[in-house]
Amino acid sequence: MLQELVSENWHSLIRTTSIIVAAFLIFYGLIYPLLFHPLAKIPGPTICALTGYWILYKSWSEQRNHYVDDLHKRYGSIVRVGPNEVDISDSDYLKEVYVQDMDKSNFYAQFINYGSHNTFSTIDKAGHIESRKASAKFYSKSHVCSEDVQVKIRGVISKVLKVLEEQKYKPINVFILWADMAMDAITLFSFGSKYYISSMDDPFGAGRKIVLEFFVQSSSWFWTTQLPRFYDWVVPQAVDDATQRCCDWIENQFNRSLDGVGESEQSLVNTLLGGKVHSNGKKPVFDKQRAKSECFDHIAAGHATTATTLSYIYFELARHPEVQQRLIDELSQSNGGKHLSVHNLESQDYSRIEELPFMNAVIDETLRVYAAIPGQEPRLAPNTGMVWKGSKETPKCLIPGGTIITMQPWSVHRDPTVFTDPNNWNPDRWMSDNQEQLKAMHKNLIPFSAGTRMCIGMNLAICEIKLNVSSVFSRYTVRLEEGFDYDSKAFFSDMYTSFPRFGQMPIVFDSIETKQELMS
Numbered sequence: 001m002l003q004e005l006v007s008e009n010w011h012s013l014i015r016t017t018s019i020i021v022a023a024f025l026i027f028y029g030l031i032y033p034l035l036f037h038p039l040a041k042i043p044g045p046t047i048c049a050l051t052g053y054w055i056l057y058k059s060w061s062e063q064r065n066h067y068v069d070d071l072h073k074r075y076g077s078i079v080r081v082g083p084n085e086v087d088i089s090d091s092d093y094l095k096e097v098y099v100q101d102m103d104k105s106n107f108y109a110q111f112i113n114y115g116s117h118n119t120f121s122t123i124d125k126a127g128h129i130e131s132r133k134a135s136a137k138f139y140s141k142s143h144v145c146s147e148d149v150q151v152k153i154r155g156v157i158s159k160v161l162k163v164l165e166e167q168k169y170k171p172i173n174v175f176i177l178w179a180d181m182a183m184d185a186i187t188l189f190s191f192g193s194k195y196y197i198s199s200m201d202d203p204f205g206a207g208r209k210i211v212l213e214f215f216v217q218s219s220s221w222f223w224t225t226q227l228p229r230f231y232d233w234v235v236p237q238a239v240d241d242a243t244q245r246c247c248d249w250i251e252n253q254f255n256r257s258l259d260g261v262g263e264s265e266q267s268l269v270n271t272l273l274g275g276k277v278h279s280n281g282k283k284p285v286f287d288k289q290r291a292k293s294e295c296f297d298h299i300a301a302g303h304a305t306t307a308t309t310l311s312y313i314y315f316e317l318a319r320h321p322e323v324q325q326r327l328i329d330e331l332s333q334s335n336g337g338k339h340l341s342v343h344n345l346e347s348q349d350y351s352r353i354e355e356l357p358f359m360n361a362v363i364d365e366t367l368r369v370y371a372a373i374p375g376q377e378p379r380l381a382p383n384t385g386m387v388w389k390g391s392k393e394t395p396k397c398l399i400p401g402g403t404i405i406t407m408q409p410w411s412v413h414r415d416p417t418v419f420t421d422p423n424n425w426n427p428d429r430w431m432s433d434n435q436e437q438l439k440a441m442h443k444n445l446i447p448f449s450a451g452t453r454m455c456i457g458m459n460l461a462i463c464e465i466k467l468n469v470s471s472v473f474s475r476y477t478v479r480l481e482e483g484f485d486y487d488s489k490a491f492f493s494d495m496y497t498s499f500p501r502f503g504q505m506p507i508v509f510d511s512i513e514t515k516q517e518l519m520s
């Protein structure tokens, strides 16, 4: 009798508990996120509101940028991409999200090197400002344009011209060559001319090897940024080995460059460590470990991005001979009506070519369509929240503090209300006379991001790109390699930082002079 009573009560206890647990799960797992969460009014797929793993899956499977862009087409300029995450594609919000400097999300926290943080990985605003101040002048436009720096960059371009002179008529994998070039510039910048190892001295041997090591190292980006707790479980040993070799390569140059601290040549190491002691007696932000981490970060951030931009400039110009010819004509005009000889290895002069309108249109259009960082750039809504002012699809609402807000350049650069036929690479859109249209397009062009955390190396990157393009197209025409399947082997990857997916972009260079001789 007693046993029966206990058993009956036991069953009813289990039944009641199960009902409460199921009701709890249904409410917090389904009803709350879909109907009562403060982000419930923001449109998006149901699965995104229910779990953060869906957008993580899209990221991991290299589809996120396209997927989020498709969501904008369906749901409008704000979409809920996770239970606590929204993406905005409306340049009116750039000021609030990036310029007014919202905190970065934890996405960036693992970009530490040698166990030490750097400017990029610093999450808190105050720490970031202190860190960035140390090298901001070093990367300023006036310093990049100074003769001391220009001599260095022109020297790197001369090395490029030498390689092209030796290799012409054979397909060259320009992704590697431009990565070598940008690596040369940024290591020269970081360590100084006496202490850096030149990747351009052996571009397809040692240069290629180190570029590929960085390529492998960065392949762990998803686990580093989005699921760091699984990193040790899933990232293969080969990636750790490559990372170690990148660290050693930089450490070697860094240690040698310490001898140059206090010398007159300005290098990044010299700037970070040779600076004056603060007048208020405050300890400088950079000790040797942190300076080494900073160098690693600038070198990693500064070479593949520049190489990607240049690779797609060459790809598009090779695909569009008529556009290429207009660029060549503009350059020839700026050279007094002449093309240059391939045996002349002198770089163009930056002050002469910096403002060439058609070349700038080609570069801007490539930065728009192939932004080397097209991905999320996540920030956190401040404690007071952020007001969504309302749009056709989504009423005014408060996005609560702590929500992850992303504004992927991939979509901002493809806003159809600003760019007609947005997926089409068309430099002519930047040659328009319509000033209002141009203003709107420039407002929507954010390949280097915006605000205090925007790219610190922008002036250097733009200078390298313009000197490269102007120097090469004053001497060469380019074409695609016959028979190479660019669609499947050189397509633009879908990641936070993107590049030709398999590291290949073969381009053939022909001398303009020889072509003209053959024609006459």
Ligand code: HEM
Binding pocket: 119, 120, 121, 132, 186, 297, 298, 299, 301, 302, 303, 305, 306, 309, 371, 372, 373, 376, 377, 378, 446, 447, 448, 449, 452, 453, 454, 455, 456, 457, 458, 460, 461
């Ligand atoms: C075409 C070439 C480049 C592109 C498209 C590019 C793009 C960007 C973007 C979009 C960001 C912001 C990322 C975010 O907030 O998630 C960034 C940050 C950064 N970039 Fe670049 N970059 C380029 C070249 C370089 C170069 C040459 C350097 C060398 C110094 C560099 C160093 C950095 C650093 C240190 C940051 C972090 C700045 C901070 O947090 O204050 N980048 N870059």
